[in-house]
Amino acid sequence: MASSAATPPPQRNNLFLSFLLDPNVLQAISQIVIAALVVIAVSQLWSAILFNLEANNLTPNLAFLSNRAGFDIGERPDWYSSDSTYGQAFVVGIINTLRVVSVGLVMTTILGVFGGIALLSTNFLVRNVTAFAVEVLRNTPILVQLIFWYAVVIFSLPDFRAPLGIPGEGVYLFPLRHLVLFIAALAIIALGMLRLSPGRRSAPILLALAGLLVLEFIGGSLGILDNSLGRIEIFPAAFVSRRGLAFPELRAMEGFGLWLLIVGIGVAAAVAQWIMLGRVTERTGKPYPRIIYALLAVIGAALLGWLIVRASGTAPLIYVPPVQRVNASGVVSGYESGVPISPEYLALLLGLVVYTAAFIAEIVRAGILAVPRGQVEAARALGLRPGQMFSMVILPQAMRVILPPLGSQYLNLAKNSTLAIAIAYTDTVAVTTTIMNQSGQSVTGIAMIMVTYLALSLVLSLLTNIANHQFRIISR
Amino acid sequence: METTTKNAEPIIMCQNVNKWFGEFHALRDVSVSVMPREVVVVIGPSGSGKSTFIRCINRLEEHQEGTIIVDGMELKNDIRNIAAIRREIGMVFQQFNLFPHKTVMENITLAPIKVRNWSRQKAEAKARELLERVGIPEQANKYPGQLSGGQQQRVAIARALAMEPKIMLFDEPTSALDPEMIKEVLDVMKELALSGMTMVCVTHEMGFAREVADRVIFFDQGRVVEEGTPEHFFTDAQHPRTQLFLSQIL
Secondary structure (H helix, E strand, C coil): CHHHHHCCCCCHHHHHHHHHCCHHHHHHHHHHHHHHHHHHHHHHHHHHHHHHHHHCCCCCCCHHHHCECCCCCCCCCCCCCCCCEHHHHHHHHHHHHHHHHHHHHHHHHHHHHHHHHHHCCCCHHHHHHHHHHHHHHHCCCHHHHHHHHHHHHHHHCCCCCCCEEECCCEEEEEECHHHHHHHHHHHHHHHHHHHCCCCCCHHHHHHHHHHHHHHHHHHHHHCCCCCCEEEEEECCCEEEECCEEEECEEEECCCHHHHHHHHHHHHHHHHHHHHHHHHHHHHHCCCCCHHHHHHHHHHHHHHHHHHHHHHCCCCCEEEECCEEEECCCCCEEEEEECEEECHHHHHHHHHHHHHHHHHHHHHHHHHHHCCCHHHHHHHHHCCCCHHHHHHHHHHHHHHHHHHHHHHHHHHHHHHHHHHHHHHCCCCHHHHHHHHHHHHCCHHHHHHHHHHHHHHHHHHHHHHHHHHHHHCCCCCC | CHHHCCCCCCCEEEEEEEEEECCEEEEEEEEEEECCCCEEEEECCCCCCHHHHHHHHCCCCCCCEEEEEECCEECCCCHHHHHHHHHHEEEECCCCCCCCCCCHHHHHHHHHHHCCCCCHHHHHHHHHHHHHHCCCHHHCCCCHHHCCHHHHHHHHHHHHHCCCCCEEEEECCCCCCCHHHHHHHHHHHHHHHHCCCEEEEECCCHHHHHHHCCEEEEEECCEEEEEECHHHHHHHCCCHHHHHHHHHHC
16 A cells, blocks of 8 residues: 555564455455365265265266166156156156246246236225235245145046036027127227226216116016027137146148138238338327237238138138047046146146245335336326336336346246145156156256256346346446 | 417416315415416425425326316316326426436437327437437437436426427426536526426526516415515515515525
């Protein structure tokens, strides 16, 4: 330092001591010492483990991965059987983990964001019901919730021989006047939304709807209204039973390629108008309902294509309801057709999604509340509509607060998926536990699990960090 | 703007406006009219309702009794009216309230593009012209956090002006500024007043009131206690409450 150079040091012979007492030197020395201690401790531990494992002929290695696994896995792709190797079994575990985590992350984000907005709702019922649900979900252990979903919810579903169709299968006959009533109700709601100001619209709309119901009730019971019947055939979109969920299969027929091509043209048209009208808006300021045009293009192309293909033969896609494969002794062993989802997967997915969404709802609520009140006032004073205000002013600023804890919740969901073992879902940990028990390679197995989840977590962290960077606010 | 300068017709007309925050009676029978091109300065002790009053004019606060008519449209619970009125009223806040995640240029062009449906080119040309007018053309691509308080407030004024409003509301625009920066903001406001903008300003800057105001309104306990020209106000105030207030701040 300049000031100490001006005055001579009091004791010349202590140069070495004063070198040692320099804070930078002290820090460096302490770090070297601690690093050395850690290296010694770890290497001692490692050699002790190696010594003991070698004594039992269990030296950690990866060679065992090519040995025959010899066990079947509850949920597996077609290429896996008990003749496959340990390595392949491990890959099946990873696939199962990723199946739950990837779908779970998307679903929990959607549910959580809606939950967070509901927590801020001005509607008393919506707000308080959501708050109650969030408190219950946040304050009970996830393991208990998983077992609840698996043992209580899934097992109270009907038997697999009589699955519940959603919506119920069959032909429905209904008085045609209900259609008129339904359209009238929609018209009342639309008119009320357009003509009445927010906050004063619920009561008149509800009164008008109640009036319709009274009319229907009195008119229907007195038989003065028209009773001609309409007919709707309903095919279930899914079947629910204790065996899980089964979706019907949509089987591609001959004309499918042509239909897909026409739909593709529709999508291309939608994208093209999106870009072109976007440029026109940029240049002239005139806004266009691009979303509506895009939907019209895609839906129109799909319908048109369907009619064209249908006219020249069969429909491009046919609906095949799930049919169970039953063996000679009457035991269901799988599905002949349809896309089944196991009860274990369903329970784990629901448990993780709902539990994590409760935390995300709180994070979203906090993030939106963290945007200063003045921002909302400035946006309102400029005349921005509520939707514009939310997407252009509130959300970008709330994201800054939401993203870091949201990333932690994503990591929690990924790691909590290892609780799969409690409800017999064959995820990475469950499969690897079996591998370790059979092969004795527990050190390698644990290392493999750790590396898998570390990699998964690092990828998630990287993604949230990139998103974080997008929403940063520059202030210098 | 030229078409609305019929001097007979007030552009803001408030009649017997009452407002409560829970039990607290914030505005009591406030009746104030503002003519086009008029500059009105609202003063009064804190908690007197002067901010609440100007926030009622563009419906940031909802009045419970009385009528407020702005530019021929009545402010009632009709979102179409509220949206139309907000398009014609610019507002400048004490805390600037610039959008921190948008650049100066984006802050200014956001509402003209999204609310007025201008082309980006037109909005940006207007923004550059306004930045020139408030004296900071070189800051267009910076973020609000990179500017000083005075510069931020000038951007906020430009942002409000970009909508080409008929009326500008100022809610204590200099109260959060360092003394050195107050002048640069007041200069912009003076220039605006001289250009013929209709302005309603809540401020403690008595110099500004004396120099550019056409009329001064004194609020106390939610009431308009006294109003008059600046000369009347600063030399010949009648009400004892006004005299007490002026003796304390002058």
